[in-house]
Amino acid sequence: MSTDVTSRKDELDEAINQPLSAQRLPRWTPWAVLAVSVVLALAVTWPAGAPLGGVAVVAIVLNLVLTAVVSTAREGSRKAKDRVATTLVTTAFAVALVPLVSVVWTVVTQGATRFDAQFFTWSMRGVVGEGGGALHAIWGTVIVTLLATLISVPIGLLAAVYLVEYGRGRLKRWITFLVDVMTGIPSIVAGLFAVAVFVLFAGPGVRLGIMGAIALSVLMIPVVVRSTEEMLKLVPHELREASYALGVPKWRTIVKVVLRTSVSGIATAITLAVARVAGETAPLLITLGLTTGTNFNPFEGRMATLPVFTYYQYTQPGVPPEFAIDRAWTAALVLIILVMALNLVARLISRFFSPKGGR
């Protein structure tokens, strides 16, 4: 027993007496190790004629092993674990970036071919083969998304206010549960729901802009409710009490204090929800159909939208196919730009409205 204690004490002493400065690898080591791993991976796989992905996998594994070996030899095991962890995290980040960069690169290079004035000023009416544009689809996407926003924002916002400020007990639990379920429904089901509703009083085979808007709001409402709810929960309870203590009624407190304090978060959440549904394809495919001409009236006739336009240009390109496929890529590019612009708007809104601190 006593020897055990002494040896533990010795160990402690040793740990304490370790010098503060230890041998460290120079700062460029990780890059050097990476370069060596890549060269080695190429050398090993080149004769076998492995594809690029295979080379990358071999290089990543080699990089991890070499980092561990080099660091253990010079810096000891604790530092080596740290370096391996850092390498793992960085590699995971780089791998996650690959599909993103690849998609953007492909869409930009392929879409640039038809990214011209005609694409934004022409519809597809009477166009066969070369030329034509997506003006009708751009308008369709804008109108349908706007309508969906008009429907879902009031419903979603008020539902969130109910859940946070008024709801209690069983009803609140059920609404929360159903909203959670709704966030997970496949988008095609939302489209089928809109079709089923409109078939009841407009007959079979009907295709309207408003149907698409309703399908999109079925997808959008739960997102708006959830994110707005989180934002409202972030408002400190003290602010509500401060307002009540001034003799302000509850509804005014909610409008002027709670919503005002969280408006930047809510606006951001709504914009992101809009961006999320703007690219939906499946529900629009069955509710809107496709036209070749511009239709501004969501209550009559079919409408084209960018995702559906892209889908049909790609799957039914006609002969020769390359013109339609070019148009499909450009439409995809325009959609990406649209969604990215909405994200930027969300950031601007959040910066503009957020409570200002500082002196």
Place this chain on the structure above:
Amino acid sequence: MAKLIDVSDLNIYYGDFLAVESVTMTIEPRAVTALIGPSGCGKSTFLRSLNRMHEVIPGARVEGKVVMDGQDLYDKDVDPVSVRQHIGMVFQRPNPFPTMSIYENVAAGVRLNAKRMRKSDMDDLVESSLRGANLWTEVKDRLDRPGSGLSGGQQQRLCIARAIAIRPSVLLMDEPCSALDPISTLAVEDLIGELKNEYTIVIVTHNMQQAARVSDQTGFFNLSGVGKPGKLVEMDSTSVIFSNPSQKATEDYISGRFG
């Protein structure tokens, strides 16, 4: 406009839990009444029940009478919102509205209630309230700056200015200095001394010196054990409570032997 409040046989509940039992006291007008006692004895709960802020918490309710001006505040046809317009409140942590400027914070009581007021009248109200809270000279050049940019002590005085801008008859303060440094505490205490000329003030405090310094009347709350309701043990003028209390528990508490 200061008013007398008569509390008789007040029981305060959180759901089924009786938090404060059978409080009877008279709160004098134009005077400072301090409530002291160990943590969890129901001082704050009692204070919040005076302007019906207690019932904001789900499940909370009150039995008994709180009479101001011959009117029972818990009468069926009394609107809690208008009660709170007559009895203002300052909280433990300073809580200025973060989206509003200093000016708007003081004007909040009027603006949030959508009362119309001319710009010049509003300017006067803001200035007199900020002067009343001893804050005017410090902020008069930056009224349009956000209220959350002030220091903690200034924020608390801003909250007091906000509370007195609605011209209440009674001002309730729930440990207003517990988050402040000694200098800001002194500023707030001086302010309480001035405000009592116009308002009835009830203050909850953990600081016995503070109670002795600022108050005219002191009530001592205590609870007999964990899970038991808090009770008003003794209430008397501050000098009597701190020199010659009639209850042993009061003496033990103020001399620091427990609590």
